[in-house]
Amino acid sequence: MDKFFDFDKTIEVLQYDFVRNALIAAAILGLLAGVLGPLIVSRNMAFSVHGTSELAVTGGAAALLLGVGVAYGALAGSIIAALVLGLLARRGSEHDSVIGVVLAFGLGLGVLFLWMYPGRASNKFGLLVGQIVSTDFTSIVLLSVCAVIVLGVLAFIYRPLMFASVDPDVAKARGVPTGVLSPIFAVLVGVATALGVQTVGALLVLALMVTPAAAACRITASPVRATILSVVFAEVAVLGGIILSLAPGVPVSAFVTAISFLIYLGARVFSKARATA
Template identity: 85%
Template sequence: MDKFFDFDKTLEVMQYGFVRDALIAAAILGLLAGVLGPLIVSRNMAFSVHGTSELAVTGGAAALLLGVSVGLGALAGSVVAAIVLGLLSRRSSETDSVIGVVLAFGLGLGVLFLWMYPGRASNKFGLLVGQIVSVDFASILLLSICAVVVLAVLAVIYRPLMFASVDPDVARARGVPTGMLSPVFAVLVGVATALGVQTVGALLVLSLMVTPAAAACRITANPLRATILSVVFAEVSVLGGIILSLAPGVPVSAFVCTISFLIYGFARVSTRKRVLAH
């Protein structure tokens, strides 16, 4: 146990500037993931998040190859993926197949770009499992700007988007522009997913974007309460994951996904007990 968590060493490492930067970035990311998560769950977009995260890797790998900002590359890749998925999957019946096709193509390109990149292997590995040492002031600035934009747009479209998520047929009949809301929300999710790749990595970004919200939605059906719980669960997962990973030097994503899974497991067990009690 001491090998995996040394309290004194953790406190010592937390004095470094890059760790404080990572915690700030993680807190912003947890807020974004927590707010978007319940809508992702209610709209059954978990697979879409996974596909978008893989395309963020493709964009990040292309950025590594070109020698430009990995964060901007991942952001560009995920936004392009969100737009493509939104345009190609107009009908819900073909959404999964379209995501699978785009995901496979993008992942193939990403593998090619990573193979062509002559730099350090740790940079390639960081795209998959996260790399908190890569978080700097520029990353926090980009994250902050994107978070403000995403939350501002979401505030404008939240009510009609929630209506369309709960009952799309009635919303369409009432004149809600569901055809426009879906791709806009997909882009918002793509931006948040790309920002998560740099912290927790593409392979486990679902643990932050979906799992906390899934746990919150198990506990309550109230949208406001679910959003608040989702933010709390996301913050605990990502901040707790970073702090626990400091001493052993284990990739952050290993702890983030474990904490979020435990929260989800607890939510399922507690709600099941409540149902059986009634």
């Protein structure tokens, strides 16, 4: 057990600036993921989040190859992916197949870009599992600006978006512009997903964007309470995951996903116990 958690070493590592920066970035990301998560779950967009996160790798790999910031490349890749998916998947029946097609093509490009990149292998690996040491003041500024924009836009469209998520047919009949709201929300999710790539990596960004919200939705049907619980669960998972990963030097994503999964299991047990009580 001491191999995986050394309290004294963890306290020592917490004194470093890059660790404090990572915790600040993670707290912002947890807030974003927690707020967006219940809407993602209610709109059945988990596969979209997965596809967008993988295509963020393509953008990040292209940025490595061009010598620009990985965060900007991942952000551009996610936004482009969200727009392409939104434009091509107009009908729900073809949604998953379109994601699969675009995802395969994007990953192929990403693999090519990473193969062409002559730099360190750790930079390539960081795109997949996260790299908290790369979190600096510039990254926090970018994350903060993006978070403010995402939350601001979401606050403006939240009510009609929630209506369209719960009952899209009735919402459309009552004049809600569902055709406009869907791509806007997809872009918001794309931005948040790209930011998550920097912390937990593309392969496991679902641990933050979907799992906490799925756990919250098992406990309550209230959108407000589900959002609050989702934010709490996401913060516990990402902050706890970073702190637990410090001493052993294990990739952050390993702990983040483990905590998220345990929270989800606990929510399912609680839900089942309440239903049988």
